[in-house]
Amino acid sequence: MKINDVILRTVVKGVVFIILTLGVYLFFSGHNAPGGGFIGGLVLGSGIVLLYITYDLETIQSKMPFDFKKVAALGVLLATGSAIGSLYFNAPFLTQTDGYFNIPILGEKHLSTVTIFEAGVALTVIGTLVTIILSISEDE
Amino acid sequence: MNNLIVLPLIIPIITAVLLVFLRESIMLQRIISLLTMIAVSSITLILLNIVQAEGIIRLDFSGWLPPFGILFVADSFALLLVFTASIVTTICLIYAFSTIGNRHEKMFFYPFVLFLIAGVNGSFLTGDIFNLFVCFEVMLLASYVLVALGGEIGQLRESLKYVLINVVASWMFLVALAYLYGTLKTLNMAHIAERVAEVGQDPLLTTVAILLLLVFSLKAGLLLFFWLPGSYSVPPAAIQALFAALLTKVGIYALIRTFTLMFPLDQGITHTIIGIMAGATIIAGCMGALSGRDVYTIATYNVIIGVGFILIGLAVGTESALTGAVYYLMHDMVAKALLFLLIGMMIYLTGETVVKNMSGLIRNYPLFGWIYFIMMLALAGIPPLSGFVGKILIGQGAIEERAYVLLAIGFASSIIVLYSLLRVFLASFFGETTISFEDRKPIPKGAYVSFCLLAISIIYIGVGAETLSVYVKDAVHTLVNPSIYIDAILKEGA
Numbered sequence: 001m002k003i004n005d006v007i008l009r010t011v012v013k014g015v016v017f018i019i020l021t022l023g024v025y026l027f028f029s030g031h032n033a034p035g036g037g038f039i040g041g042l043v044l045g046s047g048i049v050l051l052y053i054t055y056d057l058e059t060i061q062s063k064m065p066f067d068f069k070k071v072a073a074l075g076v077l078l079a080t081g082s083a084i085g086s087l088y089f090n091a092p093f094l095t096q097t098d099g100y101f102n103i104p105i106l107g108e109k110h111l112s113t114v115t116i117f118e119a120g121v122a123l124t125v126i127g128t129l130v131t132i133i134l135s136i137s138e139d140e
Numbered sequence: 141m142n143n144l145i146v147l148p149l150i151i152p153i154i155t156a157v158l159l160v161f162l163r164e165s166i167m168l169q170r171i172i173s174l175l176t177m178i179a180v181s182s183i184t185l186i187l188l189n190i191v192q193a194e195g196i197i198r199l200d201f202s203g204w205l206p207p208f209g210i211l212f213v214a215d216s217f218a219l220l221l222v223f224t225a226s227i228v229t230t231i232c233l234i235y236a237f238s239t240i241g242n243r244h245e246k247m248f249f250y251p252f253v254l255f256l257i258a259g260v261n262g263s264f265l266t267g268d269i270f271n272l273f274v275c276f277e278v279m280l281l282a283s284y285v286l287v288a289l290g291g292e293i294g295q296l297r298e299s300l301k302y303v304l305i306n307v308v309a310s311w312m313f314l315v316a317l318a319y320l321y322g323t324l325k326t327l328n329m330a331h332i333a334e335r336v337a338e339v340g341q342d343p344l345l346t347t348v349a350i351l352l353l354l355v356f357s358l359k360a361g362l363l364l365f366f367w368l369p370g371s372y373s374v375p376p377a378a379i380q381a382l383f384a385a386l387l388t389k390v391g392i393y394a395l396i397r398t399f400t401l402m403f404p405l406d407q408g409i410t411h412t413i414i415g416i417m418a419g420a421t422i423i424a425g426c427m428g429a430l431s432g433r434d435v436y437t438i439a440t441y442n443v444i445i446g447v448g449f450i451l452i453g454l455a456v457g458t459e460s461a462l463t464g465a466v467y468y469l470m471h472d473m474v475a476k477a478l479l480f481l482l483i484g485m486m487i488y489l490t491g492e493t494v495v496k497n498m499s500g501l502i503r504n505y506p507l508f509g510w511i512y513f514i515m516m517l518a519l520a521g522i523p524p525l526s527g528f529v530g531k532i533l534i535g536q537g538a539i540e541e542r543a544y545v546l547l548a549i550g551f552a553s554s555i556i557v558l559y560s561l562l563r564v565f566l567a568s569f570f571g572e573t574t575i576s577f578e579d580r581k582p583i584p585k586g587a588y589v590s591f592c593l594l595a596i597s598i599i600y601i602g603v604g605a606e607t608l609s610v611y612v613k614d615a616v617h618t619l620v621n622p623s624i625y626i627d628a629i630l631k632e633g634a
Contacts, residue, residue, distance in 0.1 A: 069160065070160065070161065073157045073160040073161065076153070076157045077154065077157045077158070080150060080153055080154050080157070081154075083150070084150055084154070086143075086202070087143045090143075091203065092143065092199055092200055092201060092202055092203045093143055093146040093150070093199060093201055093202070093212075094201040094202040095202045095203055096202060
């Protein structure tokens with residue numbers, strides 16, 4: 001039986017952008033306020049899962065041709081990579097650094113290497129979350 | 141500060157993640173994982189020598205000074221175990237190359253072994269008890285996958301039990317940590333030790349200590365070993381060997397650390413309980429080993445006997461007993477790995493698990509048979525092999541402390557170990573062979589290499605005990621004088 005899900009599809013089309021924006025916002029606000037890579041990753045991941053639920057696996061996979069296992073692996077690599085980067089500068093493991101940079105148009109911005117680490121965490125969370133949901137939903 | 145300390149943890153993790161991307165090229169996975177483990181072993185050896193020269197070294201992650209940050213601490217005890225674990229893993233990998241099969245190799249077998257060893261090394265090296273919990277979890281998550289990998293019915297049944305038991309144990313670990321943090325307001329192991337010494341170990345702290353004892357006993361298979369024989373029998377031989385060699389030893393390490401460094405003051409209660417548990421473990425393990433008809437039961441109960449024996453060393457707690465415990469820990473890692481690899485090969489060759497149904501293996505595979513013989517003598521503690529030094533020192537410690545009951549149980553267990561393994565030897569290796577020389581399955585060369593390397597390690601730990609004694613002495617010196625450990629972390633400004 002074909003379920004009539006016009007309302008769901010229409011709502012999701014709008015809502016998914018709000019969710020993804022919230023995820024990105026949480027990710028960047030994490031440095032000094034509640035949020036961060038883990039929570040941002042969870043929100044982004046749930047947005048992707050919502051897409052998978054609303055549309056079918058094939059549609060989403062053709063638009064987002066990622067192997068989410070590899071996304072998770074890439075995330076771990078990014079996080080550990082930023083952690084061992086400090087070894088090269090002979091600073092203790094996991095040392096992060098930051099600074100204020102003048103960027104044209106945007107003005108003076110605070111940039112930190114923690115963001116790379118957090119991006120790794122976010123990718124790991126997204127990859128793991130989507131992999132778990134997809135493996136449960138796949139039926140052999 | 142020395143960034144080398146973190147490498148035994150971080151190198152396997154990064155390599156494991158890289159291997160995920162190389163899923164299809166199995167040859168490359170093998171080479172990379174082998175090189176990684178060799179590199180980790182050599183780094184640990186270098187660290188071990190640095191520690192002899194400079195004393196305990198520590199690494200404060202991202203520069204947060206203790207007791208506020210997380211840190212790794214390298215002392216001789218931890219490094220000896222990291223070194224042995226890395227060597228054993230290297231050798232098990234060599235065995236796995238020729239036996240584990242394509243199916244496992246394609247399902248991320250090597251990455252998970254590397255995650256496992258990362259968790260094990262992290263647990264040995266960490267100086268923060270919450271970080272110990274995290275490293276335990278890394279190790280356990282990898283082990284959950286390795287138990288279930290292959291997806292046979294027995295594996296799924298046992299892995300379910302294994303996961304449930306360990307999740308409950310981990311939950312109790314968290315509860316114990318919450319109590320600990322609630323009473324002492326710190327999670328740094330050296331800082332805990334200092335504060336316990338300041339306020340004295342009152343009954344409340346002893347209760348927390350006993351809760352930790354319970355948790356680590358579940359992980360180490362000390363008395364609470366009901367999950368162990370089942371879950372150690374189901375995975376392929378290389379994984380069994382890794383589990384038998386490493387997983388329980390991490391629990392034992394945690395017990396020794398907890399009760400020599402953090403809670404050493406109320407020995408009347410804690411060490412008596414450990415002593416009773418160790419004795420009961422040995423007795424139960426012996427009964428299991430004697431009753432077993434198939435090789436898996438005999439081998440897994442031998443793991444349990446080994447756990448009980450090492451913890452006699454902790455329960456007695458004198459310098460010589462702890463020295464024995466450290467020697468015996470190293471011996472047990474190597475010998476148990478060899479035991480499980482040999483048994484796996486016996487089952488591969490005959491297709492049988494019941495001892496009675498195998499016969500005359502030594503005629504077709506003489507070297508194989510004699511390596512089993514060496515391993516058996518080592519486990520029984522016959523000089524000059526590896527088990528001897530540990531047994532004699534633990535025995536000496538027990539006599540000093542007048543713990544004659546534990547002494548008797550410990551040494552009686554040696555006879556039972558010898559009997560149970562000798563039974564396998566007589567039944568399966570001697571006697572008429574059922575398979576003719578022409579029809580025999582060949583033993584893969586990689587398997588022979590790993591057997592020989594482990595046998596050499598066993599002989600080396602026994603004969604070369606003197607060369608190891610520098611490191612072991614330093615390790616035990618720190619264990620019996622926890623102030624050395626505490627000062628290295630909290631005193632200096634470095």
